[in-house]
Amino acid sequence: MDFVELGPEYSLGVPELDSQHKELAHQLNEAIRHCTGKKADEKKFFDKNTRNSIEFLKNHFETEEKLLRKTKYDHFSKHKSAHKEILTKLRKMNDDIEKNRVELDLFLVTASIKEMVVKHIKTFDLGSKNFFIDGYEKTRPQSA
Numbered sequence: 208m209d210f211v212e213l214g215p216e217y218s219l220g221v222p223e224l225d226s227q228h229k230e231l232a233h234q235l236n237e238a239i240r241h242c243t244g245k246k247a248d249e250k251k252f253f254d255k256n257t258r259n260s261i262e263f264l265k266n267h268f269e270t271e272e273k274l275l276r277k278t279k280y281d282h283f284s285k286h287k288s289a290h291k292e293i294l295t296k297l298r299k300m301n302d303d304i305e306k307n308r309v310e311l312d313l314f315l316v317t318a319s320i321k322e323m324v325v326k327h328i329k330t331f332d333l334g335s336k337n338f339f340i341d342g343y344e345k346t347r348p349q350s351a
Contacts (some may be wrong), residue, residue: 280338
């Protein structure tokens with residue numbers, strides 16, 4: 208059993224977003240697989256992967272925002288603020304660990320990220336599902 212499982216109940220009905228959510232779950236599951244208790248190995252994994260994961264998440268949020276902008280989504284600014292808050296927390300956590308202000312606990316870091324991401328999907332994304340689908344439909348080429 209994986210640490211993060213995003214079943215069909217998490218589907219937004221937009222292939223690109225659903226694929227990105229699955230990739231986020233995959234990245235978190237890979238991090239958990241690297242929780243060996245060997246600090247040097249965990250740090251090596253963290254250093255190699257965290258910046259790329261934050262960049263992936265940033266790009267994912269940009270994709271969400273692009274779709275939502277094409278709709279009349281009333282809570283766009285709140286949704287975008289939630290994205291910014293998550294990225295700010297992740298960058299600070301990463302920076303603190305990289306600069307040795309905080310000792311790396313890979314399991315705790317991964318669990319914290321899982322909590323933020325899954326909560327965001329449940330709270331914001333699933334609540335916006337119809338708007339994502341509407342935005343997706345507006346970006347697709349029209350059939351003749």
